[in-house]
Amino acid sequence: xxxxxxxxxxxxxxxxxxxxxxxxxxxxxxxxxxxxxxxxxxxxxxxxxxxxxxxxxxxxxxxxxxxxxxxxxxxxxxxxxxxxxxxxxxxxxxxxxxxxxxxxxxxxxxxxxxxxxxxxxxxxxxxxxxxxxxxxxxxxxxxxxxxxxxxxxxxxxxxxxxxxxxxxxxxxxxxxxxxxxxxxxxxxxxxxxxxxxxxxxxxxxxxxxxxxxxxxxxxxxxxxxxxxxxxxxxxx
Amino acid sequence: xxxxxxxxxxxxxxxxxxxxxxxxxxxxxxxxxxxxxxxxxxxxxxxxxxxxxxxxxxxxxxxxxxxxxxxxxxxxxxxxxxxxxxxxxxxxxxxxxxxxxxxxxxxxxxxxxxxxxxxxxxxxxxxxxxxxxxxxxxxxxxxxxxxxxxxxxxxxxxxxxxxxxxxxxxxxxxxxxxxxxxxxxxxxxxxxxxxxxxxxxxxxxxxxxxxxxxxxxxxxxxxxxxxxxxxxxxxxxxxxxxxxxxxxxxxxxxxxxxxxxxxxxxxxxxxxxxxxxxxxxxxxxxxxxxxxxxxxxxxxxxxxxxxxxxxxxxxxxxxxxxxxxxxxxxxxxxxxxxxxxxxxxxxxxxxxxxxxxxxxxxxxxxxxxxxxxxxxxxxxxxxxxxxxxxxxxxxxxxxxxxxxxxxxxxxxxxxxxxxxxxxxx
Numbered sequence: 001x002x003x004x005x006x007x008x009x010x011x012x013x014x015x016x017x018x019x020x021x022x023x024x025x026x027x028x029x030x031x032x033x034x035x036x037x038x039x040x041x042x043x044x045x046x047x048x049x050x051x052x053x054x055x056x057x058x059x060x061x062x063x064x065x066x067x068x069x070x071x072x073x074x075x076x077x078x079x080x081x082x083x084x085x086x087x088x089x090x091x092x093x094x095x096x097x098x099x100x101x102x103x104x105x106x107x108x109x110x111x112x113x114x115x116x117x118x119x120x121x122x123x124x125x126x127x128x129x130x131x132x133x134x135x136x137x138x139x140x141x142x143x144x145x146x147x148x149x150x151x152x153x154x155x156x157x158x159x160x161x162x163x164x165x166x167x168x169x170x171x172x173x174x175x176x177x178x179x180x181x182x183x184x185x186x187x188x189x190x191x192x193x194x195x196x197x198x199x200x201x202x203x204x205x206x207x208x209x210x211x212x213x214x215x216x217x218x219x220x221x222x223x224x225x226x227x228x229x230x231x232x233x234x235x236x
Numbered sequence: 237x238x239x240x241x242x243x244x245x246x247x248x249x250x251x252x253x254x255x256x257x258x259x260x261x262x263x264x265x266x267x268x269x270x271x272x273x274x275x276x277x278x279x280x281x282x283x284x285x286x287x288x289x290x291x292x293x294x295x296x297x298x299x300x301x302x303x304x305x306x307x308x309x310x311x312x313x314x315x316x317x318x319x320x321x322x323x324x325x326x327x328x329x330x331x332x333x334x335x336x337x338x339x340x341x342x343x344x345x346x347x348x349x350x351x352x353x354x355x356x357x358x359x360x361x362x363x364x365x366x367x368x369x370x371x372x373x374x375x376x377x378x379x380x381x382x383x384x385x386x387x388x389x390x391x392x393x394x395x396x397x398x399x400x401x402x403x404x405x406x407x408x409x410x411x412x413x414x415x416x417x418x419x420x421x422x423x424x425x426x427x428x429x430x431x432x433x434x435x436x437x438x439x440x441x442x443x444x445x446x447x448x449x450x451x452x453x454x455x456x457x458x459x460x461x462x463x464x465x466x467x468x469x470x471x472x473x474x475x476x477x478x479x480x481x482x483x484x485x486x487x488x489x490x491x492x493x494x495x496x497x498x499x500x501x502x503x504x505x506x507x508x509x510x511x512x513x514x515x516x517x518x519x520x521x522x523x524x525x526x527x528x529x530x531x532x533x534x535x536x537x538x539x540x541x542x543x544x545x546x547x548x549x550x551x552x553x554x555x556x557x558x559x560x561x562x563x564x565x566x567x568x569x570x571x572x573x574x575x576x577x578x579x580x581x582x583x584x585x586x587x588x589x590x591x592x593x594x595x596x597x598x599x600x601x602x603x604x605x606x607x608x609x610x611x612x613x614x615x616x617x618x619x620x621x622x623x624x625x626x627x628x629x630x631x632x633x634x635x636x637x638x639x640x641x642x643x644x645x646x647x648x649x650x651x652x653x654x655x656x657x658x659x660x661x
Contacts, residue, residue, distance in 0.1 A: 017491070051487070056336050058408070058487045072483045079342030090337040092262075094269035106258050107341040135273065 005068025007159035007190035013062035037201035038194035040211030083157030085165040089148030093137030122150040142168040162193040198232035255347035281658025293369040299563040301370035310450035318392035318442025322435035325396035345479035360389040384450040391445035392438040394467035399437040401477035403430035408485035522608025534579035541619035549627030556631025577651035584655030609652040617644035
């Protein structure tokens with residue numbers, strides 16, 4: 001991992017399931033401070049693309065670097081740089097919210113006192129203050145997602161990946177989360193976010209990746225982004 | 237402001253050992269939840285099948301006890317220990333629920349190997365203890381069978397770790413051995429040939445270790461030590477192979493579990509077919525759904541029944557007068573019925589907080605769910621019990637075949653009760 005490496009770099013990424021090509025020659029970078037939208041209809045390959053970045057899917061070809069590290073060759077280096085909220089987050093049902101965050105902090109080797117304070121701040125920001133002792137199995141879908149968001153942001157990652165992360169969040173929490181992400185971006189963190197809320201993506205992100213259908217993709221930069229953000233659509 | 241007390245010393249670079257220590261504490265905390273927040277349904281869902289299995293082994297007594305005065309019996313004991321260990325090694329090593337979560341936290345692969353190897357070892361010891369039950373119930377000396385079983389368990393455990401890690405490395409590396417050619421009729425199976433054959437190594441190792449230890453009483457302790465020491469040598473090799481393979485194989489394992497669209501030629505959901513028409517309409521719907529889900533999610537439970545049933549039925553027809561034949565037939569079929577009951581209970585556990593809500597919204601009552609699930613479970617068990625009952629009637633006792641039908645019905649009743657209890661509110 002090098003200090004000046006891009007938070008995310010994807011080159012010639014190809015992924016197929018059996019004979020169906022889902023991603024073909026996908027290539028893009030995410031620079032520090034950027035928020036990049038990932039848009040596409042259901043089944044177009046958004047989660048597969050994010051999975052190939054987080055090493056939850058094995059690409060058939062291509063190269064992924066997170067902060068300059070290959071997530072397959074150096075998984076720990078990539079993990080240290082990345083915060084990821086999956087579409088269906090995993091939470092230990094037997095642990096309370098506080099215990100889960102305590103475990104995450106310890107697993108990442110974070111300072112106990114600092115991570116404790118940061119966890120408290122994140123939970124309060126997301127409206128989970130008072131739910132620390134609630135078992136994860138008792139959380140509602142939205143509360144579970146908030147817990148997963150807090151766990152993903154706890155170590156102040158340089159690359160934040162959010163797969164439908166705003167789903168199930170109430171409006172106040174979503175606004176606070178966006179403000180938090182803006183603050184992180186101001187510190188140099190980058191965000192790749194997939195969502196079906198095209199208006200939100202158009203309003204908040206600076207450019208995008210559009211997967212209009214399986215196997216096709218379009219980079220929305222510069223004029224293309226300006227055109228798209230005026231009338232966001234899933235058509236390529 | 238919450239107070240989050242540290243549970244691990246804060247270090248800038250957590251090494252494998254401290255990560256393993258952290259995972260052990262996590263495991264302890266998760267297990268302790270059953271006592272900290274006891275749920276009657278969760279306990280019943282676990283306890284009922286355990287009581288069923290322990291009670292069955294106790295009552296089966298001599299029928300379920302390999303005769304370790306013979307070499308065949310010693311090898312059989314080794315195989316009985318090694319078989320479940322070898323079959324459970326893959327899901328324990330590569331398919332835990334939290335695999336992706338822990339990898340994304342940067343937990344070192346060797347720490348993941350450590351905790352999963354420990355889980356497999358605990359399973360191996362539990363199997364050894366279960367297999368000692370018939371020896372205890374028939375008041376047999378325990379020292380020799382225990383020594384044989386423990387050695388076989390350690391050998392099967394260590395070789396399972398190595399074989400699965402090696403198979404994972406080969407599969408994710410795209411390497412195909414000579415044996416892959418035998419699976420050429422299915423290209424995807426051939427690509428995973430190393431994983432298909434991996435359970436054979438621990439089976440052979442368990443049987444060989446049992447034979448090596450059990451053949452002479454006076455040198456048994458020394459032989460046991462040698463066999464265990466040789467087995468333990470394999471573990472670091474397995475750990476290294478696992479650490480190399482995991483980053484690429486773990487996501488690959490998830491894709492291997494991909495279920496293709498169901499074959500329209502069989503197993504589709506049909507309500508009110510055959511003898512199920514005698515059930516109330518709502519129970520028919522539950523039976524049809526549960527039968528399809530059981531058939532797709534736990535396909536092994538149905539597929540294993542026919543070969544076992546055919547072999548056992550032929551055996552009792554040809555040699556049903558032999559107590560030894562009746563004993564192994566009873567053991568094999570009893571174990572399969574328990575395994576099928578386990579699948580039914582697992583179905584209930586997987587429904588916790590999900591299907592129950594849908595059933596409530598559909599107006600399905602407890603009686604509908606219980607009768608429907610019992611009928612689905614019975615359908616699973618009858619694949620084994622029917623041919624066996626016919627064979628038993630011909631080869632053993634003209635009036636005795638019904639006992640297998642009763643056993644299947646009883647196992648289905650206990651399993652469906654436990655399954656619904658495990659499904660919770």
